[in-house]
Every structure is written in C-alpha cells, then in structure tokens.
Amino acid sequence: MSKRVIPIGCDHAGYALKEKIKEVFSAKGYEFEDFGCHSEDSIDYPDYAHPVADKVAANEGTLGILICGSGNGISMTANKHQEIRCALCWENEIAQLAREHNNANIISLPARFVTEEAALEMVETFLTTEFEGGRHQRRVDKIACAC
Secondary structure, X not given: OXXXXXXEEEOHHHHHHHHHHHHHHHOOOOEEEEOOOOOOOOOOOHHHHHHHHHHHHHOOOOOEEEEEOOXXXXXXXXXXXXXXXXXXXXXXXXXXXXXXXXXXXXXXXXXXXXXXXXXXXXXXXXXXXXXOOOHHHHHHHOOOOOO
16 A cells, blocks of 8 residues: 555535545555545635645645535536546446546545445545556546647
C-alpha cells in the first residue's frame, strides 16, 4: 500500500461520509489531507473541490476523493483542471473501470445516492486498482483540451 497522502474534500452533504472514509481508511494505514468542509453547515462545493484538484494535479500519481450530494457539482468543478480526470462513481465496477481504463485520479461520490458500504467499497477499489495503459493510454492522452 502506498503511503501517499490522499487529498479529500466534500460539501455539507458529503461531510458524514468523508469522516467515515477517513476513519475506516486511516485504520488501514492511509493518511489524508482534509480540505474540508468540516461540518454539515451549508457551503459551496467549489471552495473544497479546487484545493483537492490543485493538490492532485501538482503531485503526479496522487489519487484524491471528493464527495457531494449528487457527486456532480464537485466532479464538474474538479474536471475544470486540465490535469484532472475526476470520475463520478455510483457502483464498484464504475470505480474499477475509471482507474483501469480512464486513469482517473479523483473519485467523486454521490453521498445522497449510495450506501456507506458501497462508498467504502468504491474507495477501496479506486485506491488499489492500477491503470491498464495500452490502448487506454492513447484515449486518455486525448482527454485534455488543446485550446
């Protein structure tokens, strides 16, 4: 297992799940850099998505975790960063394929639409699955905007 620090962030809807992920995976030896939020008080998800995306983009090989109610807003925000491939995942196979085929570097979880158990399984899969490369690398190379 990598000893890299995992950047993590959420909005108010994802706060409880973020805390559970940190608890469970810290017990497994993972370390986190928590960019917030730090309560269930209403906040704006971009304020937490951008710092996680910046951290992942600046540290090649780092994987990050973002959580909001639907998973959409926070992943849309992260994907504005050219080096980020944030995958919205709602079941384990999606998390696996996001890593294997898309070399996703941030997982986005929809806290209001997945169980805690499913979310923990997806995080485990995301953190332990390697990118397959090969034909997938050619496709990943075409994701970045040349504008």
